[in-house]
Amino acid sequence: MSRRDGPLAGCRLATSIFAAITALGLFGCGGGGGGGGSTFISLINIYTVGGTIAGLSGTVVLQNNNGNDLAVSANGAFTFTTHLTGGSPYSVTVLTQPAGPSQTCTVTNGSGTIGSTNVTNVGVTCATSSFTIGGTVSGLTGTGLVLQNNGGNNLAIAGNGGFAFSTPLLSGANYAVKVLTQPTGPSQDCAVTGSSGTVGAGNVTNVVVACATAVPDPLFTDQWHLQNTGQSGGTVGQDVNVLPVWNATPSIKGAGVRIAVVDDGLEIAHEDLSPNVVAGQSFNYVNLTTNPTHVFASSGHGTAVGGVAAARDLNGLGGAGAAPRADVVGYNLLESNVSANEADAMTRNGVAVAVSNNSWGVSDNGRWAASAATWRNAIDSGLGTGRNGLGTIYTWAAGNGGSVPDNSNYDGQANYRGVLAICAVGDDGVKASYSERGANLWVCAPSEGRGNHAITTTDRTGAAGFNSGTAPDYANANYTNTFNGTSSSAPLAAGVIALVLEANPLLTWRDLRLILAQSARKNDPGNAEWTMNGGGFNINHNYGFGVIDANAAVNLARTWVNVGPQIVFAGATATVNLAIPDDNTTGVSNTINVAGSGIGRIEFVEITFNGTHTYVGDLDITLTAPSGIVSRLSEEHVCLGGCLGVPSNTWRFGSARHLGEAANGSWTLTVKDLAPVDTGTFTSWQLTFYGRLN
Numbered sequence: 001m002s003r004r005d006g007p008l009a010g011c012r013l014a015t016s017i018f019a020a021i022t023a024l025g026l027f028g029c030g031g032g033g034g035g036g037g038s039t040f041i042s043l044i045n046i047y048t049v050g051g052t053i054a055g056l057s058g059t060v061v062l063q064n065n066n067g068n069d070l071a072v073s074a075n076g077a078f079t080f081t082t083h084l085t086g087g088s089p090y091s092v093t094v095l096t097q098p099a100g101p102s103q104t105c106t107v108t109n110g111s112g113t114i115g116s117t118n119v120t121n122v123g124v125t126c127a128t129s130s131f132t133i134g135g136t137v138s139g140l141t142g143t144g145l146v147l148q149n150n151g152g153n154n155l156a157i158a159g160n161g162g163f164a165f166s167t168p169l170l171s172g173a174n175y176a177v178k179v180l181t182q183p184t185g186p187s188q189d190c191a192v193t194g195s196s197g198t199v200g201a202g203n204v205t206n207v208v209v210a211c212a213t214a215v216p217d218p219l220f221t222d223q224w225h226l227q228n229t230g231q232s233g234g235t236v237g238q239d240v241n242v243l244p245v246w247n248a249t250p251s252i253k254g255a256g257v258r259i260a261v262v263d264d265g266l267e268i269a270h271e272d273l274s275p276n277v278v279a280g281q282s283f284n285y286v287n288l289t290t291n292p293t294h295v296f297a298s299s300g301h302g303t304a305v306g307g308v309a310a311a312r313d314l315n316g317l318g319g320a321g322a323a324p325r326a327d328v329v330g331y332n333l334l335e336s337n338v339s340a341n342e343a344d345a346m347t348r349n350g351v352a353v354a355v356s357n358n359s360w361g362v363s364d365n366g367r368w369a370a371s372a373a374t375w376r377n378a379i380d381s382g383l384g385t386g387r388n389g390l391g392t393i394y395t396w397a398a399g400n401g402g403s404v405p406d407n408s409n410y411d412g413q414a415n416y417r418g419v420l421a422i423c424a425v426g427d428d429g430v431k432a433s434y435s436e437r438g439a440n441l442w443v444c445a446p447s448e449g450r451g452n453h454a455i456t457t458t459d460r461t462g463a464a465g466f467n468s469g470t471a472p473d474y475a476n477a478n479y480t481n482t483f484n485g486t487s488s489s490a491p492l493a494a495g496v497i498a499l500v501l502e503a504n505p506l507l508t509w510r511d512l513r514l515i516l517a518q519s520a521r522k523n524d525p526g527n528a529e530w531t532m533n534g535g536g537f538n539i540n541h542n543y544g545f546g547v548i549d550a551n552a553a554v555n556l557a558r559t560w561v562n563v564g565p566q567i568v569f570a571g572a573t574a575t576v577n578l579a580i581p582d583d584n585t586t587g588v589s590n591t592i593n594v595a596g597s598g599i600g601r602i603e604f605v606e607i608t609f610n611g612t613h614t615y616v617g618d619l620d621i622t623l624t625a626p627s628g629i630v631s632r633l634s635e636e637h638v639c640l641g642g643c644l645g646v647p648s649n650t651w652r653f654g655s656a657r658h659l660g661e662a663a664n665g666s667w668t669l670t671v672k673d674l675a676p677v678d679t680g681t682f683t684s685w686q687l688t689f690y691g692r693l694n
């Protein structure tokens with residue numbers, strides 16, 4: 001035998017060398033201690049009780065003779081510490097069954113009388129317990145309701161009251177209940193709360209299915225961004241194509257996916273938001289409570305944003321959000337926008353926040369405005385730890401300075417690799433004039449555009465907010481038809497992303513981005529800037545990869561296989577140290593030869609330009625990839641109030657346009673100064689690639 005008995009090995013040895021021990025008179029074992037000659041007599045006849053345990057997942061506590069508790073956490077041999085004399089009875093029982101997962105352990109050969117050897121044949125076999133998943137249905141008047149658990153085990157529900165799925169689940173397994181088929185005759189809308197969780201140590205009985213007669217949302221027909229039937233004179237189909245997703249079997253409306261609205265507050269008691277608000281999970285940076293309702297009379301933007309993402313559907317009120325059953329919380333960062341709060345808002349309850357929508361940013365004046373390191377670190381943290389390590393998705397308003405013209409790449413938040421810069425198109429699918437161009441843009445979503453048809457969404461209740469009840473806005477002041485900007489396109493994208501994440505909750509933030517890029521719709525197809533990059537993606541400085549399409553994205557997500565690990569390759573800094581010729585169309589070019597990056601498919605490129613200039617609006621900066629694809633990083637422009645210089649003589653541009661291309665090869669940065677008077681220097685530059693092997 002090769003068992004490790006620890007201190008007991010000495011006891012077993014002692015039995016065979018009794019004489020020596022007797023002579024020394026100083027050996028003792030647990031239970032056999034004490035002085036006197038009788039102790040020595042018992043010493044030679046003491047034995048251990050033990051056996052073997054199998055099937056154990058957690059910790060079981062065994063007892064022998066109603067005592068000598070022994071906690072066991074590993075399969076294999078076990079031995080009680082107390083020794084018994086020959087002839088003693090022993091009786092092994094389970095004192096505490098394992099939890100997490102819940103198991104039941106049974107004992108065989110557990111009792112008897114000790115003979116003249118150690119007892120080693122007690123058997124303990126543990127098996128994980130199974131429990132049923134169920135709950136209660138109420139309000140059901142129609143027929144045909146079918147529930148589903150974990151994508152199967154369909155359960156037809158005939159009436160109100162308790163239900164349980166036929167297939168039990170092992171303790172520790174996850175369950176997720178949803179409505180597969182809604183009732184008809186009358187048409188009903190059944191919503192599930194407490195729909196998902198982990199099976200514990202008993203049957204799950206707290207899944208609540210509440211059915212109510214489905215009442216159409218009266219303003220839905222105005223929401224052309226969700227279903228564009230040309231109702232506002234727009235182009236049929238220029239919307240985010242959510243209806244096929246909502247109407248899929250089972251329906252996907254964002255259930256169980258949390259969207260954080262980081263804004264100037266969120267009116268969580270609003271009649272068309274409250275059903276989706278997660279109680280106690282919002283935050284107010286002004287009064288430090290969990291009620292993020294706008295503190296200031298001038299606020300209200302966030303409630304409009306929240307409705308675009310996740311206003312409740314089929315409740316006879318207002319319209320609907322793109323993800324009308326998503327969970328929503330609000331963080332009123334903009335009412336107390338200091339650096340610490342900015343970082344906090346990016347990561348608060350990050351494990352639970354699937355999508356963080358940010359319809360805010362620096363002034364759209366055309367200047368280069370850097371982001372704070374604390375903010376970037378917070379984003380990085382959210383990517384690493386959000387959604388239990390899958391990464392929080394950050395949607396970011398690309399900017400409304402398109403007519404300045406500002407460029408989204410002059411915004412150090414919108415051009416950061418960790419966010420999705422969302423541009424805006426009108427109901428004709430064409431770029432909204434205010435929507436900023438940029439090599440960093442990912443996808444666009446509809447908002448008010450050329451046809452001046454704005455977005456219908458929730459508004460602060462009553463006179464507050466955008467609508468006080470005055471025409472041409474709605475008489476019902478709880479809603480508005482005036483919302484617009486990339487402030488509206490970003491949460492529309494956030495809602496669509498919630499749908500995608502419900503369809504496939506295991507997507508990492510990188511996979512989600514790839515799905516959006518690959519499934520985006522090539523809008524405004526006549527636009528001359530469309531081109532296909534070396535990775536096979538349609539790209540356009542006005543539109544990124546195109547307009548987000550919920551149905552295409554969800555369908556792609558259903559069978560998506562997550563990509564391999566991220567590779568980051570930071571190239572060396574190339575020194576240039578040349579004056580940029582003033583008012584000159586040739587400029588200064590410099591080439592970096594990238595080798596050994598290990599990146600076969602780029603996911604994002606960061607371009608750090610180091611230099612000086614007295615008016616950055618003079619600068620035209622382009623990056624030319626080995627593929628020949630060009631990223632226009634800076635375009636000659638005039639800033640509102642005048643352009644300033646290069647902040648701290650360094651600027652990080654971002655480009656999405658090389659998605660799927662290889663990193664190795666020659667990359668050329670060309671810096672031109674296209675306007676007279678102001679001048680500057682191209683000092684150096686550097687490339688950082690984010691991507692994967694293949």
Ligand SMILES: [Ca+2]
Binds near residue numbers: 312314315317
């Ligand atoms: Ca509604």
Ligand SMILES: [Ca+2]
Binds near residue numbers: 465
């Ligand atoms: Ca109002």
Ligand SMILES: [Ca+2]
Binds near residue numbers: 618673676677679
């Ligand atoms: Ca100049």
